[in-house]
Amino acid sequence: MGYTLNFAAVWRSFDQLLEGLLLSLGLAFISILIGVLIGLLVAFALTAKSGWVRRPAALYVTVIRNLPILVLVLFAYFALPQMGFRIGKVQSFIAVLSIYSGAYLAEVFRAGLLSIPKGLSEAGLAIGLRPMQIRASIIAPLMFRNVLPSLSSTVISLFKDTSLAAAIAVPELTFEARKINVESFRVIETWLVTSGLYVFTCVVLAALMRVVERRLAVPR
Amino acid sequence: MTDFTAFLDQIWIARLPILKGLGVTVSISLLAIIIGSLLGVLVGLCLVYGNPVLRFFVRVYTDFIRGTPVLVLVLASYYVLSTIGIDLGPFQAGVFALAIFCSSHVGEIVRGGLQAIPKGQTEAAKAIGLTFRQTFAYVLWPQALRQFLPAWVNTAAEMVKASTLLSVIGVAELLLRMQEIISRNFMSLQFYFFAGLLYFVINYGIERLGKYVERKTAVPS
Numbered sequence: 001m002g003y004t005l006n007f008a009a010v011w012r013s014f015d016q017l018l019e020g021l022l023l024s025l026g027l028a029f030i031s032i033l034i035g036v037l038i039g040l041l042v043a044f045a046l047t048a049k050s051g052w053v054r055r056p057a058a059l060y061v062t063v064i065r066n067l068p069i070l071v072l073v074l075f076a077y078f079a080l081p082q083m084g085f086r087i088g089k090v091q092s093f094i095a096v097l098s099i100y101s102g103a104y105l106a107e108v109f110r111a112g113l114l115s116i117p118k119g120l121s122e123a124g125l126a127i128g129l130r131p132m133q134i135r136a137s138i139i140a141p142l143m144f145r146n147v148l149p150s151l152s153s154t155v156i157s158l159f160k161d162t163s164l165a166a167a168i169a170v171p172e173l174t175f176e177a178r179k180i181n182v183e184s185f186r187v188i189e190t191w192l193v194t195s196g197l198y199v200f201t202c203v204v205l206a207a208l209m210r211v212v213e214r215r216l217a218v219p220r
Numbered sequence: 221m222t223d224f225t226a227f228l229d230q231i232w233i234a235r236l237p238i239l240k241g242l243g244v245t246v247s248i249s250l251l252a253i254i255i256g257s258l259l260g261v262l263v264g265l266c267l268v269y270g271n272p273v274l275r276f277f278v279r280v281y282t283d284f285i286r287g288t289p290v291l292v293l294v295l296a297s298y299y300v301l302s303t304i305g306i307d308l309g310p311f312q313a314g315v316f317a318l319a320i321f322c323s324s325h326v327g328e329i330v331r332g333g334l335q336a337i338p339k340g341q342t343e344a345a346k347a348i349g350l351t352f353r354q355t356f357a358y359v360l361w362p363q364a365l366r367q368f369l370p371a372w373v374n375t376a377a378e379m380v381k382a383s384t385l386l387s388v389i390g391v392a393e394l395l396l397r398m399q400e401i402i403s404r405n406f407m408s409l410q411f412y413f414f415a416g417l418l419y420f421v422i423n424y425g426i427e428r429l430g431k432y433v434e435r436k437t438a439v440p441s
Contacts, residue, residue, distance in 0.1 A: 003303070003304060062424070062427075063420060065427075066377070066419070066420045066423035066424050066427060067381075067416050067419055067420055067423070068380075068381035068382075068383075068384040068395070068419050069381070070384040070385060070387070070395065071384060071395060071412060071415050071416050071419060072416075074395075074399070074412055075408075075409075075412040075413070075416065078402070078408040078412065079408045079409040079412050079413070082408055082409045083409060160287075160288070160289035160290075161289070162289075163289035163290075163291040163292055164289075164291060164385075166291065166388075167291075167388060174289065174291055174292055174295070177292070177295075178295060181295075181299055187299045187300055187303040188300050188303060188304070191292065191295070191296035191299065191300055194292060194296075195284065195287070195288040195292055195293075195296065198287055198288050198289060198292060199283070199284055199287030199288060200287075202286075202287040203283075203287065
């Protein structure tokens with residue numbers, strides 16, 4: 001043994017790590033925004049009466065949820081250009097993470113939609129709202145409040161999934177950590193600080209989501 | 221159409237690496253889930269029944285693992301273990317990382333399962349004179365098991381998906397084999413699609429198994 005911890009090299013490149021962390025957060029933020037939109041649409045499709053709407057949505061969710069995200073990331077980065085789509089690695093990663101998060105969020109939202117009493121949409125119909133209006137102004141807002149706890153765990157796991165972008169050399173936190181690891185050989189220190197940053201961010205995200213949850217809680 | 225026959229041709233040529241990769245993927249996942257589950261049950265028990273000090277440390281452990289991306293766990297254990305003098309190959313280091321990851325998941329599942337059992341059950345067991353050991357073995361554990369079997373099966377699917385991350389540290393599992401094959405024939409579209417298909421088949425099978433277990437273990441109402 002006789003290993004003495006020396007964080008100097010890691011502190012010297014700490015800016016690099018922070019920049020990586022910022023990029024990770026940015027990737028997660030954009031992807032989740034798009035993912036929420038996809039998830040919302042797919043969740044409404046999943047709960048639709050018509051099988052022609054339901055079945056493709058269910059297929060999308062099943063397929064994406066059963067694929068390793070690394071395969072999706074590599075597929076988008078290496079195979080899409082072959083099909084004639086020329087997009088950068090950041091864009092292709094955002095596309096993948098959006099589609100991936102969409103599938104997970106769709107399941108979250110579906111559960112939320114099912115938890116809303118039918119009487120509410122009937123009441124909406126009774127006062128003359130159109131189905132789209134009922135969805136937008138009655139069901140979706142209530143559903144969002146109901147699913148906030150599971151939404152927050154999905155958001156956190158998606159933030160962690162941004163580390164996969166390192167596999168296609170997007171300079172996010174994990175990629176920067178690898179670089180520092182290789183340059184400095186301060187292996188233990190690098191990975192301790194890196195996981196510390198991830199854990200810290202997850203804790204902060206969870207706390208933020210809890211605040212939102214409390215603010216938006218349905219008064220009882 | 222000639223494209224497709226060329227693709228089939230390439231699959232046939234690469235059949236042995238693909239099968240070997242599949243074998244490695246399956247063994248990583250199995251090892252990780254077995255070691256991880258054993259560890260995870262321990263973690264869960266500590267979280268529920270440990271004394272405050274033990275509980276604190278186990279909580280820090282699970283929260284730390286759960287807050288760290290699996291890829292970071294994989295990279296960290298690959299680089300760190302060798303630095304502190306534990307000489308493991310990438311395979312062992314990767315399995316170690318996945319087992320640790322699995323243990324935190326299973327730990328939470330076990331904790332949730334045990335804590336979901338109404339307190340009245342323990343009290344009733346006490347009332348009829350069971351010792352704690354007996355209460356646990358005959359009253360609590362069977363009920364918790366029912367709760368967590370479906371979630372545990374899903375964890376198995378998670379492990380298969382996470383096993384792809386070991387390709388990053390050079391374990392020749394299915395995904396890395398596919399990448400090697402692609403680097404020879406440049407059919408990235410087809411072979412990534414094929415890899416996705418294989419993973420889908422495995423995970424979908426596990427998912428169906430999970431649904432089946434859920435139905436079998438559901439409390440008849």
